[in-house]
Amino acid sequence: MFSRLLGFMSADMAIDLGTANTLVYVKGRGIVLDEPSVVAIADVRGKKQVLAVGEEAKLMLGRTPGNIQAIRPLRDGVIADFEVAEEMIKHFIRKVHNRRGFASPLIIVCVPSGSTAVERRAIQESAESAGARKVLLIEEPMAAAIGAGLPVTEPSGSMVVDIGGGTTEVAVISLGGIVYSRSVRVGGDKMDEAIISYIRRNHNLLIGESSAERIKMDIGAASTPYEGDEGPYREVKGRDLMNGVPREIVVSQRAISESLAEPVSAIVEAVKVALENTPPELAADIVDKGIVLTGGGALLNRLDQVLRDATGLPVVVAEDALQCVALGTGRALEEMKRLRNVLTSMY
Amino acid sequence: MMSSTEAALHDAAASPMMASRMGADLRAARERVGCTLPAMSAHLRIRLPYLEAIEDGRIADLPGNAYALGFVRTYARSLGLDADEIARRFRAEAAEVNRKTELTFPAPVPERGVPAGAMMLLGVLLAVGAYVGWYRLSGERAIPDPIRPVPARLAALVPLPAPAPAPVQAAAPASVPTPAQPVPSAEAVMAELPPLAPPPPVQSSRIATLPPSSAAAAVPPAAATPPASVPPAADGGRIVLRATADAWVQVRDRTGPVLLNRVLRAGETWPVPAAGNLMLTTGNAGGTELLVDGVAAPSLGGNGVVRRDLPLDPTAIRDGKLAMAAAAPRPAHP
Numbered sequence: 001m002f003s004r005l006l007g008f009m010s011a012d013m014a015i016d017l018g019t020a021n022t023l024v025y026v027k028g029r030g031i032v033l034d035e036p037s038v039v040a041i042a043d044v045r046g047k048k049q050v051l052a053v054g055e056e057a058k059l060m061l062g063r064t065p066g067n068i069q070a071i072r073p074l075r076d077g078v079i080a081d082f083e084v085a086e087e088m089i090k091h092f093i094r095k096v097h098n099r100r101g102f103a104s105p106l107i108i109v110c111v112p113s114g115s116t117a118v119e120r121r122a123i124q125e126s127a128e129s130a131g132a133r134k135v136l137l138i139e140e141p142m143a144a145a146i147g148a149g150l151p152v153t154e155p156s157g158s159m160v161v162d163i164g165g166g167t168t169e170v171a172v173i174s175l176g177g178i179v180y181s182r183s184v185r186v187g188g189d190k191m192d193e194a195i196i197s198y199i200r201r202n203h204n205l206l207i208g209e210s211s212a213e214r215i216k217m218d219i220g221a222a223s224t225p226y227e228g229d230e231g232p233y234r235e236v237k238g239r240d241l242m243n244g245v246p247r248e249i250v251v252s253q254r255a256i257s258e259s260l261a262e263p264v265s266a267i268v269e270a271v272k273v274a275l276e277n278t279p280p281e282l283a284a285d286i287v288d289k290g291i292v293l294t295g296g297g298a299l300l301n302r303l304d305q306v307l308r309d310a311t312g313l314p315v316v317v318a319e320d321a322l323q324c325v326a327l328g329t330g331r332a333l334e335e336m337k338r339l340r341n342v343l344t345s346m347y
Numbered sequence: 348m349m350s351s352t353e354a355a356l357h358d359a360a361a362s363p364m365m366a367s368r369m370g371a372d373l374r375a376a377r378e379r380v381g382c383t384l385p386a387m388s389a390h391l392r393i394r395l396p397y398l399e400a401i402e403d404g405r406i407a408d409l410p411g412n413a414y415a416l417g418f419v420r421t422y423a424r425s426l427g428l429d430a431d432e433i434a435r436r437f438r439a440e441a442a443e444v445n446r447k448t449e450l451t452f453p454a455p456v457p458e459r460g461v462p463a464g465a466m467m468l469l470g471v472l473l474a475v476g477a478y479v480g481w482y483r484l485s486g487e488r489a490i491p492d493p494i495r496p497v498p499a500r501l502a503a504l505v506p507l508p509a510p511a512p513a514p515v516q517a518a519a520p521a522s523v524p525t526p527a528q529p530v531p532s533a534e535a536v537m538a539e540l541p542p543l544a545p546p547p548p549v550q551s552s553r554i555a556t557l558p559p560s561s562a563a564a565a566v567p568p569a570a571a572t573p574p575a576s577v578p579p580a581a582d583g584g585r586i587v588l589r590a591t592a593d594a595w596v597q598v599r600d601r602t603g604p605v606l607l608n609r610v611l612r613a614g615e616t617w618p619v620p621a622a623g624n625l626m627l628t629t630g631n632a633g634g635t636e637l638l639v640d641g642v643a644a645p646s647l648g649g650n651g652v653v654r655r656d657l658p659l660d661p662t663a664i665r666d667g668k669l670a671m672a673a674a675a676p677r678p679a680h681p
Contacts, residue, residue, distance in 0.1 A: 153453070308392050338451065
């Protein structure tokens with residue numbers, strides 16, 4: 001009763017704390033914040049202070065002087081730097097929760113299904129110390145499936161593949177629960193790294209993470225274009241490793257897709273393993289309806305076609321793939337009474 | 348080819364058509380590419396019935412909103428159409444696609460048994476019922492009538508119930524203003540009793556205000572009724588206790604058992620049983636009168652005087668010994 005009263009006064013929120021982006025959904029208002037999970041910290045006379053968070057901090061990534069650090073506090077879907085993550089959550093809460101200090105909000109945070117109890121506790125504790133009244137956790141694939149609009153509570157199997165920045169979650173869901181889930185630490189970051197190492201190896205050019213990400217989003221593809229076609233080209237700038245001067249080269253989609261072969265095959269492998277472990281009745285449902293892709297990685301060109309060819313199943317990309325997890329977590333917040341089964345707490 | 352397809356699409360959108368306009372457009376685009384539906388199905392891995400349902404606009408045959416939208420987008424993209432535009436039109440044409448997927452978790456069947464709330468209600472009802480029942484039952488045990496009924500053999504002497512109590516009550520004020528009334532005058536009054544006829548009861552109400560000298564004249568009506576209102580002790584006792592004013596009276600045996608212990612109302616009488624060694628204690632000596640063989644004994648004391656352990660001996664009472672004993676302590680109380 002008292003908790004409900006507090007809920008009226010505070011803006012309860014759902015947070016998709018992702019490796020690449022953090023999305024905040026406020027009850028009754030929808031997604032109000034979508035910013036990169038980056039924090040810039042300045043060292044002022046031995047004391048660390050937050051300089052910038054989000055979009056602003058991302059611009060500083062890889063461009064900082066000695067006294068400033070641009071940090072991504074999450075790696076592989078879990079918290080790598082506890083204090084910085086806490087600062088980031090605090091900043092985002094302050095940004096959307098304008099009635100500060102009046103009543104602290106209830107926060108639902110999603111966690112990778114493959115995360116350990118220690119990692120979950122770290123996420124919950126950092127959200128609590130960032131000023132939450134109560135913290136509940138939801139597993140990412142479940143949130144993604146709810147956000148994609150899949151009938152997760154029906155006695156029928158649904159397969160969702162959420163390709164995030166740090167992890168790829170493959171899950172088979174039926175009757176409101178996860179029947180099988182598999183989390184591999186391959187995602188957008190691994191693709192960026194693959195592009196960096198490919199360009200360094202083949203062109204002797206060192207490029208930054210941000211440049212790699214931009215190329216991936218522009219011309220990245222999961223499979224090579226048709227025979228004899230190089231696909232679109234993009235310029236990429238970096239430092240020449242041979243003579244140390246900055247240089248610009250042009251790469252084709254074919255080259256980038258070749259570089260992405262490894263992370264893509266890891267994702268395909270994860271999906272295949274999940275299918276192998278799916279009970280036959282649910283597998284029959286999946287043959288009928290297919291696989292739904294969510295997350296930023298789902299937007300990689302022709303990834304659905306690669307998975308379709310590899311599995312022989314219909315593969316569709318969800319609408320608002322980037323926001324599926326946040327929308328699903330937000331729906332769990334809105335319909336908390338009905339969806340309380342999918343929410344957990346580490347205490 | 349791409350531009351011509353889109354131009355055709357826009358033409359189709361402009362012309363008024365039936366519900367499955369979007370499906371027809373998809374079919375037209377597919378036929379322009381020169382691809383059969385089974386080949387499309389094999390390429391997209393979407394089952395043939397679903398592709399047919401999309402082209403015919405049979406949305407009910409598709410598995411769920413999210414999947415239907417996904418199939419439409421995939422199909423549109425594979426034909427080189429703008430997937431977002433097609434999806435938007437699909438939403439516009441099929442209203443049910445926009446409905447949110449209903450999420451209702453299978454809830455466990457509640458365990459059988461009366462719910463706690465009903466149990467509590469039942470308990471409260473039982474408690475209330477028990478109390479009401481107890482109240483009704485205990486209320487029926489009526490308080491015994493404080494006025495004893497006239498014995499059957501004396502009933503003939505009572506012509507009417509109304510005049511009988513009136514003189515008795517009148518007697519009470521008569522003795523009240525004369526606590527120090529001398530003994531002989533009382534005896535004289537008793538002697539005069541028989542010939543006097545009872546006057547109307549109205550007169551007796553004024554007696555209280557009369558001086559002591561006139562009290563003698565007023566007393567007769569009060570004393571005239573003893574045979575009717577003060578029955579001689581039925582069980583052989585010669586003494587009758589009579590209250591002229593409200594008085595707490597206790598009669599007990601010297602050996603212990605208490606025979607009477609209550610407040611006698613004005614006019615009430617109590618026949619003292621014929622047992623020796625009875626002791627009387629009264630809280631209002633002026634309002635307590637003892638009659639031996641129907642003759643009033645001298646007054647026991649003043650109004651409000653407490654007398655303890657007076658022996659109820661007929662001869663002693665008649666001789667006025669109790670009254671004399673009362674005279675001794677009187678001066679002590681100014």
